[in-house]
Amino acid sequence: MQPEAIQIRPMGEDQLAAVLAVQAACYPPAMREPADVVLARLRAAPATTLVACAGDAVCAYLFAYPSLLGSVTALEAPFMPAARPDTLYLHDLAVAPRALGRGLARRLAQHLLDAAAGEGLRHAALVSVQDTRRFWEGLGFEADAGRAPCAALATYPGHALYMTRRLPASSAA
Numbered sequence: 259m260q261p262e263a264i265q266i267r268p269m270g271e272d273q274l275a276a277v278l279a280v281q282a283a284c285y286p287p288a289m290r291e292p293a294d295v296v297l298a299r300l301r302a303a304p305a306t307t308l309v310a311c312a313g314d315a316v317c318a319y320l321f322a323y324p325s326l327l328g329s330v331t332a333l334e335a336p337f338m339p340a341a342r343p344d345t346l347y348l349h350d351l352a353v354a355p356r357a358l359g360r361g362l363a364r365r366l367a368q369h370l371l372d373a374a375a376g377e378g379l380r381h382a383a384l385v386s387v388q389d390t391r392r393f394w395e396g397l398g399f400e401a402d403a404g405r406a407p408c409a410a411l412a413t414y415p416g417h418a419l420y421m422t423r424r425l426p427a428s429s430a431a
């Protein structure tokens with residue numbers, strides 16, 4: 259699989275089963291979110307829900323939505339896009355085992371970070387799980403533990419760390 263052969267595009271509802279298969283390969287059962295929740299998130303935030311595909315095969319996905327700094331989506335909670343967002347909230351980024359280590363995760367995240375900066379959002383935020391802190395630091399995020407509500411973080415099994423970064427000011431915004 260050549261990295262350049264992989265296309266990033268908005269997720270379609272017909273890709274739900276493939277996205278759930280990637281989720282199942284990437285997370286333990288206690289962290290997998292049900293199909294109805296995942297579909298509702300796609301419908302709530304279609305512009306910020308991406309897949310990376312090799313042909314028709316889904317290799318990776320990213321679910322995000324416009325939110326507010328300090329707001330955390332609990333596990334299995336619906337997306338509630340903010341009316342006046344200041345933050346791109348990255349909820350779930352996952353790469354199928356067969357496609358790991360080819361820069362796909364960085365490409366997906368950078369795609370939405372660039373778009374959010376272009377739309378004038380000032381921050382990006384996420385909850386790091388499964389020992390991914392250093393991956394997110396590579397994308398400019400820093401731990402911002404004090405800002406996030408403990409109850410939402412506590413819904414994630416294992417160590418969950420709220421991380422944030424500033425987005426560059428856009429001349430277009």
Ligand SMILES: CC(C)(COP(=O)(O)OP(=O)(O)OC[C@H]1O[C@@H](n2cnc3c(N)ncnc32)[C@H](O)[C@@H]1OP(=O)(O)O)[C@@H](O)C(=O)NCCC(=O)NCCS
Binds near residue numbers: 284390
């Ligand atoms: C985390 C994940 C998305 C990374 O996917 P990937 O395809 O390996 O990432 P990339 O190839 O884009 O890696 C970009 C860089 O991050 C590094 N990196 C990747 N995973 C890392 C990790 N867990 N810890 C530290 N660095 C990591 C890579 O080495 C690469 O660095 P380099 O450019 O200096 O070589 C993938 O491991 C995954 O799907 N994990 C399971 C789901 C998950 O936990 N998602 C995160 C939820 S917060």
